[in-house]
Amino acid sequence: MHAPVNPRPQDGPLPAYRARVAAGLLKPDTAQALAAETLQELWHRLRGYDPHPEAPAEAGFFARFMRRKPVPEAPEGTPQGLYLVGEVGRGKSMLMDLFFECADVIRKRRIHFHQFMQDCHQTIHAWKKRNPGEADPIPPLANSISADAALLCFDEFQVHDIADAMILGRLFEALFARGVVVVATSNTAPDDLFKGRPGRDAFLPFITLIKKRLNVLHLEAQQDYRRERIRGLPTWHSPVDxxxxxxxxxxxxxxxxxxxxxxxxxxxxxxxxxxxxxxxGVARAEFDDLCGKPLGPADYLAVATHFHTLVLDGIPRLGPENFDRARRFITLVDALYEHRCKLVASAEAPPDSLYEQGENAAMFERTASRLTEMQSKDYLALPHLT
Structure with missing residues (x-):
């Protein structure tokens, strides 16, 4: 008889993982099991963790952000966080989600790292507008985040943007000083973050900080479960209905x-x-969301590098009458193809019939060929390039 699929959260992530294996929902995987054991140890250390319970619960996000009073330092013995690194599709996000669901921490937050940084930039911008004479928004930002979450779980930790790199060191130093525990998944080892980018020397102290405050665990699972899932899916659906x-x-x-x-x-x-x-790592949009607006190569490059798969609804028939949209679609497909981003789409016709006649039809032939190749098992087996 199979173990229950949803054991009690108070048992921790390791029993939850084993239950899913026993129920046949997950394949046995030695590397995943080791990661689940490591997360179980952290789960024990975090039970009831609350480094500054005196923070006023009634204060909202923006009110806490504006507060000048610093949050008290975390007590000694703050648990080390975890940085779970491995190739795409190895089950990192699944394991972190099991851990997050079970974590006995009242104030906790699970968020995609890119979204977290977007939220930070928007909040910093709002703070600067309201406080033009004050130069440093990092302490109040850290107060706000730590008041909301003693445990932060980041999915797909990655740094591509110089604007992110410039604030990460001071922000995380402030968060760690306030007792925040971080668990992160990433395809990139800490020493390789922001590698080869201008200004990386100024980023190195942040890498040192991450390695000091987070235990680094390499998930060396042999199987890419994500690519296995998409290889079993039809990726082109026509007509649009x-x-x-x-x-x-x-x-x-x-x-x-x-x-x-x-x-x-x-x-x-x-x-x-x-x-x-x-x-x-999967984005979904309508065709007009991406090709009906004045977007360019840099915009499509951002989509192709931030997401391993794009689900695109409603590709119309293309021709001279809507060539602006067709041209943007060509550029989008080029970016997806060059970065091995996977495309699941609905369209009014197969690729070879999307742009059949009229001016620039010959230009679309390469795009149609790429769209056909992107449905192949060989392409779907390729790793995503960021």
Missing amino acids: GRAERALDAAFLELTGEAQGVPVRLTVLGRVVELPEAVR
């Missing part, structure tokens, strides 16, 4: 474990690119 929409709904659920994502805003060269929903 109810059946195609249901197929894309099912694909999003299969790839993310969620029926719906949350809105995400990417900042690109000072502009904002909005995705209606995204979760766990």
Whole structure:
């Protein structure tokens, strides 16, 4: 008889993981089991953890952000966090989610790291507008975040943006000083964060801080479960109808474990690119969200590098009458292809029939060829390039 799929949260993430293996929902994996044991140890150390319970519970996010009074220092013995690193599709997010669900911490938050940084930039901008004579928004920002969460769980920790790199060191130093415990998943080892980017020397103290405050565990699972899932999915659905929409709904659920994502805003060269929903490295948008707006190569590059899969609804027939949208779609496909981003789409026709005649039809031939290749098992087996 199988173990229950949902054991009591008070038992911790390791029993939850073993129950899913016993129920056949997960395949046995030695590396995942080791990570679950490590998370179980952290779960024990965090039970009832609350480094500053005197923070006023009735204060809202913005009110706490504006507060000048510093949060008391964390007591000695603050638990070390965990940095779970490994290749894509190895189960890092799944394991962290099990841990987060079981964590016996009243104030906790689980968020995609990119979204967290977007929230920080927006809050800093609002603070500077209200306090033009004060130069340092980091302490009040850290007060606000630590008042909301003693445990922060970050999915897909990655640093591509110089604006993020410039504030991370001081922000995390302030968060750790306030007793915040961090658990993060990443495809990149700490020593390789922001590697090869201008200004990395100024970023090195942050890497040292991460290695000091977080135990680093390499998840060396042999199987890429994410690529296995998408290899079993049809990725092109035509025509655009109810059946195609249901197929894309099912694909999003299969790839993310969620029926719906949350809105995400990417900042690109000072502009904002909005995705209606995204979760766990999968974004979903309508064709017009990405190709009906004046977006360019840098915008599509941001989409292709931030997400390993794009679910795109409603690609229309293309031609001279809507060539602006067709040209943007060509640029989008080029960015996705170059970074091995996977595409699941609904369209009015197969790739070879999307742009059949008229001026610039020949230009679309390469795009049609790439769209066809992107449905192949060989392409779907390729790792995402960030």
